[in-house]
Amino acid sequence: MSPTSHLPSAIGSPITEDDIANYLANTPDFFERHAELLAAVQLTSPHSQRAVSLQERQATLLREKIRMLEQRIMDMIRNVNENMVLSDKLLYWARTLFLNTDVQALPQLIADELADQFSVPQVGIKVWGVAPQYASCEFATGVSDDAKSFATSLTEPFCGVNTGLEAINWLPEPQAAVSLAILPLRGLPETNGAHGGVAPAFGLLVLASPDAQRFASTMGTDFLARISELASAALSPLR
Structure with a gap:
């Protein structure tokens, strides 16, 4: 041919x-x-x-x-370094919580250390269903049934703009909160129950920033989920 x-x-x-x-x-x-x-x-x-x-x-x-390949490699190296820094901060935060011996001070310690370690402008926390000796503490009061139901409905951390949720009022300066990360606090999964194996929430962590992009709705929530799990475990002595 x-x-x-x-x-x-x-x-x-x-x-x-x-x-x-x-x-x-x-x-x-x-x-x-x-x-x-x-x-x-x-x-x-x-x-x-x-x-x-x-x-x-x-x-x-x-x-x-x-x-372009060199740029991608540099981006990968930068991401690895950033992840290592975050992991170190998470480890330090967790170590501080588990070394604490004052159970009543745990909620505020969690909030303060989150703000300090991860440079979060505002952090709020509420815990309910606590033992009787802690029921009158500030962290255990002022939570409506609607807020508790909302917390239980969250299957993962919520990120987005401030839409006026009740949890905003738990922050030191609610008017300065533009973007939010709301983390449900819950115990171990239920083997049987109305929530399909997911334990009802017993608290909420609220992270807030004046930067609209700090907790954007498109961001990944895996790292926030680890914070939620560690905080939930650390708070178990209150219940």
């Missing part, structure tokens, strides 16, 4: 760019037989209006791909 057998008859049907592309793809030795064409081809540079050779254009494209 001759090289031109891949091309349609120009009389029967006009040759299209796709026909030419298919021909070249199916005839890899074409440029071996016509090597002079490679040197003669002139293309517009992607970075200027001057004409460059095919080889120079390919080299430019390869350099651009290398630059």
Whole structure:
């Protein structure tokens, strides 16, 4: 079969760019037989209006791909470093909680250490269903049944803008809260019950920032979920 057998008859049907592309793809030795064409081809540079050779254009494209790969590698390294920093802060925060011997001071300690370790402008916390000796403490009062139901309805931390939820009032400066992260506090999963194996919430952690993007609705919540789990475990002596 001759090289031109891949091309349609120009009389029967006009040759299209796709026909030419298919021909070249199916005839890899074409440029071996016509090597002079490679040197003669002139293309517009992607970075200027001057004409460059095919080889120079390919080299430019390869350099651009290398630059993009280097950027991706740097982003990956930066993410790894940031994750390591967060992990260290989480470990330090958890260690502080579990070394604490004053059970009644635990809720405020959780809030203060979160604000300090993770640079959160405002943190609020409420816990209910506590033992009788803690029922009159500030952290265990002022929570409506609606707020408790809302906490139980959360299957994962909620992130988004301030929409005036009751939990906002637990913050030192509610009017300064623009974006929020609301973390349900709950015990171990139930084996049977009305909540499908998920234990009812016994508290809420509220993180707030004046920055609308700090706790955006599109952010991942895995790290916040770990904070919720650790805080829930640390608070278990109150119940």
